[in-house]
Amino acid sequence: MWIYSTLGMSLNRPNNAIEIHIFSNEQNRGLVELLAVIASYHRNDLPLGIHHTVNFGMPWQKASHCSFGYISLPYLDGEALEIFNFQKSQLHNLWLIPITKKERDYKIANGWDALEEAFEKGQLSYTSPQRRSCV
Numbered sequence: 001m002w003i004y005s006t007l008g009m010s011l012n013r014p015n016n017a018i019e020i021h022i023f024s025n026e027q028n029r030g031l032v033e034l035l036a037v038i039a040s041y042h043r044n045d046l047p048l049g050i051h052h053t054v055n056f057g058m059p060w061q062k063a064s065h066c067s068f069g070y071i072s073l074p075y076l077d078g079e080a081l082e083i084f085n086f087q088k089s090q091l092h093n094l095w096l097i098p099i100t101k102k103e104r105d106y107k108i109a110n111g112w113d114a115l116e117e118a119f120e121k122g123q124l125s126y127t128s129p130q131r132r133s134c135v
Helices: 029-044 101-110 112-121
Strands: 002-005 018-024 053-055 066-072 083-086 089-100
Touching: 002 029, 018 029, 053 101, 066 101, 066 112, 089 101, 101 112
Parallel strands: 018 089
Antiparallel strands: 002 018, 053 066, 066 089, 083 089
16 A cells, blocks of 8 residues: 655644545555645645545546545554654644545535445545445
């Protein structure tokens, strides 16, 4: 498994210090570009945070139904990865989960907790580009 992560996404943003990571079954240079665009958006447009969704503008990998991302807690790794304390600041490492438009719309209509419940019930295959929607 490959893990891609931002670095410096929140530099000089002490009130919203986050970094995000995404998992992939294969090496994919496009994911580096995707994270760079998301980091740029966070730094230059609107700050991102937990439970936000982002529009990738295209599938995250070839033949994927997922063209959006959902920013979640790093459930697979827990608090040891999520929270990084340094000096008098705290940085949160968050998980970017590729999602379908249908899942994004479901989250908007029903809330992030309903979406996460759907992921659990649907046994979310978070690294599979060809996965079907959980809603």
